[in-house]
Amino acid sequence: MENGAVYNATTEPQTKPSCCPFSCSLQHLRGWRLPTKALQAILSLLAVIFEEIVQNCIMCGGLYFFEFISCSAFLLSLVILCVYCTNIYETLGEDKVRRGNLWAMPAIGFCFLLASIVLAATSSGSAVEKVACVFGFLASGAFLAEMVIERFHRQKKTTSGSSENPGNTQSATENQPLNKQS
Numbered sequence: 001m002e003n004g005a006v007y008n009a010t011t012e013p014q015t016k017p018s019c020c021p022f023s024c025s026l027q028h029l030r031g032w033r034l035p036t037k038a039l040q041a042i043l044s045l046l047a048v049i050f051e052e053i054v055q056n057c058i059m060c061g062g063l064y065f066f067e068f069i070s071c072s073a074f075l076l077s078l079v080i081l082c083v084y085c086t087n088i089y090e091t092l093g094e095d096k097v098r099r100g101n102l103w104a105m106p107a108i109g110f111c112f113l114l115a116s117i118v119l120a121a122t123s124s125g126s127a128v129e130k131v132a133c134v135f136g137f138l139a140s141g142a143f144l145a146e147m148v149i150e151r152f153h154r155q156k157k158t159t160s161g162s163s164e165n166p167g168n169t170q171s172a173t174e175n176q177p178l179n180k181q182s
Contacts, residue, residue, distance in 0.1 A: 028084045028094075036146045037081050043139035044074035044112075050132035051119075062122030063129070069115035070136060073108045073143070080104060102150060109143030116140055 029037060047070040057063045080101060083089055089097055116136030123129040 028089050028097075032149060033084075033146075036142065036149070037077065037084065040077045040139065040142045040146070041074065041081060043135055043142055044070060044077055047112075047132055047135040047139050048074055050128055050135060053128045054126065054132065055128075056124065056126070057129075058124040059122040062118040066115045066119040066132065066136060069111050070132075070139070073112050073139065076104065076108055077143075102147070105143050105150075106147045109140050109147065112136060112140035112143060 048067070051063065051067050051070055054063060083092070083097055092100075116133055119129065119136060120133045123133065
């Protein structure tokens, strides 16, 4: 047995660790997901920026609530974008990431929608508040649109993946005995 040549064909080769543990890749954000994630982050950032530009407010509670929600939505969208783009995606697994995203996007979208409604109801009518409110509604629409698109794709995948013979029919060949007894 020279050099262990007998065992080389049956053993698995060692996988080389990646050169960069925090490498960035867009392979998990293919198709519609990358533009949607980018749009969510950009619209949330614009809502934060225009909210911060507001000089005076009469009823500041709505503005403060909008500030908290828009900043939180922006940060959460960046965290989720980082999860999709880094090795954390493989560490957590596709199922956990998608399930977390499926719950986070509607929650962020509904909170953003509520904050935009509150800001619209309590604003003093300045142009900057109106623009911040518009970007809040657009951002909430982007978060909720991802939920709708994801559910549509999941339903389409389950519909196309169904079998031709979903019922257990007695006439099916697989339900017949192997040896016919008389």
